[in-house]
Amino acid sequence: MIDLYFAATPNGLKLKLYLAESGLEHRVVPVRLSAGEQFQPQFLAISPNNKIPAILDHAPADGGAPLSVFESGAILLYLARKTGQLWPREERAQLEATQWLFWQMAGLGPMAGQAGHFRAHAPEPVPYAIERYTREVKRLFGVLDRQLQGRDFIAGDAYSIADIACYPWIVPHAGLGQNLADTPDLQRWFESIRARPATRRAYEGVDDPYAKTANFTEEERRVLFGANAKS
Numbered sequence: 001m002i003d004l005y006f007a008a009t010p011n012g013l014k015l016k017l018y019l020a021e022s023g024l025e026h027r028v029v030p031v032r033l034s035a036g037e038q039f040q041p042q043f044l045a046i047s048p049n050n051k052i053p054a055i056l057d058h059a060p061a062d063g064g065a066p067l068s069v070f071e072s073g074a075i076l077l078y079l080a081r082k083t084g085q086l087w088p089r090e091e092r093a094q095l096e097a098t099q100w101l102f103w104q105m106a107g108l109g110p111m112a113g114q115a116g117h118f119r120a121h122a123p124e125p126v127p128y129a130i131e132r133y134t135r136e137v138k139r140l141f142g143v144l145d146r147q148l149q150g151r152d153f154i155a156g157d158a159y160s161i162a163d164i165a166c167y168p169w170i171v172p173h174a175g176l177g178q179n180l181a182d183t184p185d186l187q188r189w190f191e192s193i194r195a196r197p198a199t200r201r202a203y204e205g206v207d208d209p210y211a212k213t214a215n216f217t218e219e220e221r222r223v224l225f226g227a228n229a230k231s
Contacts, residue, residue, distance in 0.1 A: 002026040002079075003056040005046060007033050008206045010168035011072040011109065015053045017164045018076060020198035022085040034224055046070065055079075073105040076161040086160050093156035100147070100154050100162035104169065108144070111136045112169045115176045116210035121225065134177040141170075145183035152192070159193075167193050171203075175210030 004019065006012045006028050019026050031037050031052050038050045047054035047070035055075050060067040061082050069075045077098070080087035088094050115133035118126055144166065147154060155162040170190050173180055180187035193199055 001058045003029050003058070005029045005031050005043065005052055005054040005056075007031050007052045009033075009052065009209055010112070010171070011051070012053045013168040013171075013202060013206065014072045014164055015055070015075055016202040017167065017199060018079060018086065018161065020202040021159075021164070021196075022079070022083060024079070024083065024085075057082075071105075073101050073165060076101065076165060080161045086164065088156040088158065088160055090156070097155035097160045097162040101165050103143075104162075104165040108137075108140050108166060108169050111140060112172075112176055116172060117225075119177060120175055120210045130177075137176050137178060138182075141173075141178055141180075141183050141186055144170075145186040148185040148189045152189070154189075159196075163189075163193060167199070172208050172210045175208055 002019070002024060004015055004026050006016065007030065008016075016028075031043065033052070037043060038047070038052065043054070044050060046056060046068040049070060051070070053072055053075060054068060054070040057067045057069065057078075069078050079085075088097055111133055114129070115137045118129040118133060122129075144154070153159050153163055154166060167190070170180075170186070173190075180190060
């Protein structure tokens, strides 16, 4: 049994996708970010960076005590290596999947997150930040588009954690100021992943996190965008 500490952000949805695809036994433990539950001591014991997702694996491979893992990329890599599911068999394909997982964690996710924040959630417009991050996301979408030319998946010949890591950051493309028609191979890949039954299950009832419809109270805004781990 795996406990998934979850909120419906792109990073949280990576693990929702993995678990939906793999069928691993799990239970979802909601973490209400706007209520500050990510700063509670019991959650910080599992995720010291006060971010979701995190997991608690009650049956780790070494047979020891329950094992906690934080950081979405590390969790994906841990589960893939433990179970062999959504993980290439050949060493070179494993390396390729790992590289694209790290690319998402270091580039696509942070840059898209900043673009989404300044476009949708900043208390006042910051034109320089909006232009800078929107432009960088466009460049990163182009990198992924080129990788997908002539192939169905990002790494190797099969669907893997590389695809699962990237997909949730392509979902809010409109809120990130991107038009997928500009990147046709990325668009083709995106539509194929969106049509998967597990993807539909994972995204049922999920809203676009960067749609300009969020109506945060001042306290919620402080918790989400201005608090620190000691708050």
